[in-house]
Amino acid sequence: MKERYDVVVIGAGPGGLAAAISAKKEGAESVLIIDRDKEPGGILNQCIHNGFGVEIFKEDLPGPAYAERFINEAESVGVEFLLDSMVLDITPSKKVYVTSKWFGFKEIEATSIILAMGARERTRAQIRIPGFRPVGVYTAGTAQRFVNIEGFMPGKRFVILGSGDIGMIMARRLTLEGAKVERVLEIMPHLTGLTRNYVQCLQDFNIPLQLSHTVNRILGKNRVEAIESVQVDEHFNPIKGTEEIIPADTLLLSVGLIPENELSKKVGVKIDPLIQGPFVDEEMQTSVPGIFAAGNVVHIFDLVDWVTDAGITAGKGAARYVKVVKEKGDFVKLVPGNNIHHIVPQYIKRDALINGPVKLMMRVVKPIEEKVWVEVSDGQNLITRKLERYVRPAEMVTLTIPQKAYDDVRKTKELIVSVERFGG
Amino acid sequence: METRKFTCLGCPVGCSLTVYIENGEVEKVEGNQCNIGIDFAKQEVKDPRRKVATTVKIKNGVHPLLPVYTDAPFPKNLIFKLMDELRKIEVDAPVKMDDIILENALGTGVNIRASRSIRKNE
Numbered sequence: 001m002k003e004r005y006d007v008v009v010i011g012a013g014p015g016g017l018a019a020a021i022s023a024k025k026e027g028a029e030s031v032l033i034i035d036r037d038k039e040p041g042g043i044l045n046q047c048i049h050n051g052f053g054v055e056i057f058k059e060d061l062p063g064p065a066y067a068e069r070f071i072n073e074a075e076s077v078g079v080e081f082l083l084d085s086m087v088l089d090i091t092p093s094k095k096v097y098v099t100s101k102w103f104g105f106k107e108i109e110a111t112s113i114i115l116a117m118g119a120r121e122r123t124r125a126q127i128r129i130p131g132f133r134p135v136g137v138y139t140a141g142t143a144q145r146f147v148n149i150e151g152f153m154p155g156k157r158f159v160i161l162g163s164g165d166i167g168m169i170m171a172r173r174l175t176l177e178g179a180k181v182e183r184v185l186e187i188m189p190h191l192t193g194l195t196r197n198y199v200q201c202l203q204d205f206n207i208p209l210q211l212s213h214t215v216n217r218i219l220g221k222n223r224v225e226a227i228e229s230v231q232v233d234e235h236f237n238p239i240k241g242t243e244e245i246i247p248a249d250t251l252l253l254s255v256g257l258i259p260e261n262e263l264s265k266k267v268g269v270k271i272d273p274l275i276q277g278p279f280v281d282e283e284m285q286t287s288v289p290g291i292f293a294a295g296n297v298v299h300i301f302d303l304v305d306w307v308t309d310a311g312i313t314a315g316k317g318a319a320r321y322v323k324v325v326k327e328k329g330d331f332v333k334l335v336p337g338n339n340i341h342h343i344v345p346q347y348i349k350r351d352a353l354i355n356g357p358v359k360l361m362m363r364v365v366k367p368i369e370e371k372v373w374v375e376v377s378d379g380q381n382l383i384t385r386k387l388e389r390y391v392r393p394a395e396m397v398t399l400t401i402p403q404k405a406y407d408d409v410r411k412t413k414e415l416i417v418s419v420e421r422f423g424g
Numbered sequence: 425m426e427t428r429k430f431t432c433l434g435c436p437v438g439c440s441l442t443v444y445i446e447n448g449e450v451e452k453v454e455g456n457q458c459n460i461g462i463d464f465a466k467q468e469v470k471d472p473r474r475k476v477a478t479t480v481k482i483k484n485g486v487h488p489l490l491p492v493y494t495d496a497p498f499p500k501n502l503i504f505k506l507m508d509e510l511r512k513i514e515v516d517a518p519v520k521m522d523d524i525i526l527e528n529a530l531g532t533g534v535n536i537r538a539s540r541s542i543r544k545n546e
Binding site for chain 1: 432433475477478491503521522539540
């Protein structure tokens with residue numbers, strides 16, 4: 001593994017895989033995908049049902065097969081993988097801090113980063129079901145992992161809250177494995193998943209669905225013993241007298257997904273409160289230049305095929321960004337102006353000020369034994385200046401460009417530093 | 425003429441089909457956006473079939489289970505029988521994606537294939 005990559009992708013699910021492949025194909029020389037799981041593929045590995053790939057491949061594939069096609073393609077175009085590793089933090093200057101039991105701690109430099117962390121399920125806490133916390137309450141996705149990958153059943157008699165696709169697909173899956181699914185409850189007056197899943201997952205197996213119903217109470221102190229359901233009115237308030245006790249040992253929650261944006265928030269990516277995902281442009285670039293986002297980390301998609309499409313767009317964007325940085329240099333040049341001999345650093349990154357103020361060190365050509373301004377301008381407009389009581393070639397002059405000059409610096413090709421007469 | 429309503433399961437669009445049936449034969453299909461809908465309706469009337477995805481046990485693999493799928497729609501009334509059959513199977517790692525795990529399942533002509541590759545646990 002190298003210390004620097006053109007593009008680092010965080011997350012090896014369908015969004016991340018598509019983004020990495022597309023970045024590589026579009027000319028990024030080195031692309032690394034980091035994932036916390038032991039193998040790439042993301043959530044597709046546990047989505048063993050078919051229905052994937054109808055748009056992209058014109059074939060109806062199971063989730064793991066859809067993932068494997070992209071994993072194979074990524075490997076064949078030369079994308080590198082860093083698995084079983086957790087990204088702790090990223091910086092606006094594209095440093096990636098990653099940890100794993102295999103190597104401890106590592107710092108990787110990237111020119112562009114693609115966020116592809118996906119989403120996670122809403123849990124019991126987020127829908128505020130009161131009462132004891134007995135064993136036997138799981139999110140549908142957790143149960144899916146148990147049943148499809150780990151190989152054990154979380155219960156025998158189930159109630160499922162939420163008629164989203166994951167909930168309905170799990171109702172069928174558990175039934176096939178010999179469990180009894182007593183009921184699917186949906187608080188909305190309509191189905192929230194696809195109709196086809198209602199047909200092939202619930203109707204086919206005679207699993208009853210109750211709309212405008214929710215969980216009122218979980219019974220059982222150590223283990224779930226029953227679920228009390230209740231009908232709700234149009235304002236989602238429980239209707240007294242409609243309570244029903246449904247004997248069950250397990251409750252599955254399929255109550256929505258939330259984009260996983262802890263890393264995005266820490267690096268300063270602006271988040272749209274409407275979707276809980278980053279604001280992006282048509283290339284899927286976030287508010288931090290060079291940081292892109294792909295897949296469910298932006299908003300929740302219906303189909304994995306569309307996640308792949310969005311990933312391809314983000315990968316193209318990242319590759320284009322890398323090209324611009326490499327060819328034109330995404331730097332601002334510091335140019336010595338009037339009475340300045342040289343300046344260090346000679347260049348600063350265009351978005352350097354995102355990390356804090358930048359200090360310049362310089363020497364003058366000839367001494368001036370009176371008050372002078374040391375000025376930084378973009379050639380037209382003054383950006384910042386500092387008063388010196390005198391300047392002498394033997395004495396280094398320092399000047400700090402404040403962080404508030406971020407926008408001015410982003411816009412210019414060069415910054416000119418010069419010594420000007422006080423009052424001039 | 426008998427009419428039945430189906431949701432087409434041919435693709436994620438899930439068209440609402442109205443199917444007109446005369447003497448057990450489909451006369452007309454309405455509501456479909458493509459030909460998959462017509463084929464689905466005909467099949468659904470005479471012999472409903474579904475794709476089945478499940479798991480079988482795998483020995484010496486990086487996971488204890490191998491996901492598998494039917495490579496063509498499978499008779500709906502035999503699905504639980506198929507599950508019983510697949511519970512008896514245990515394969516050995518490594519397995520390659522699309523390997524046949526059970527050929528001609530229950531004499532239907534449908535093969536059960538691996539949904540993914542699974543490496544041997546070294």
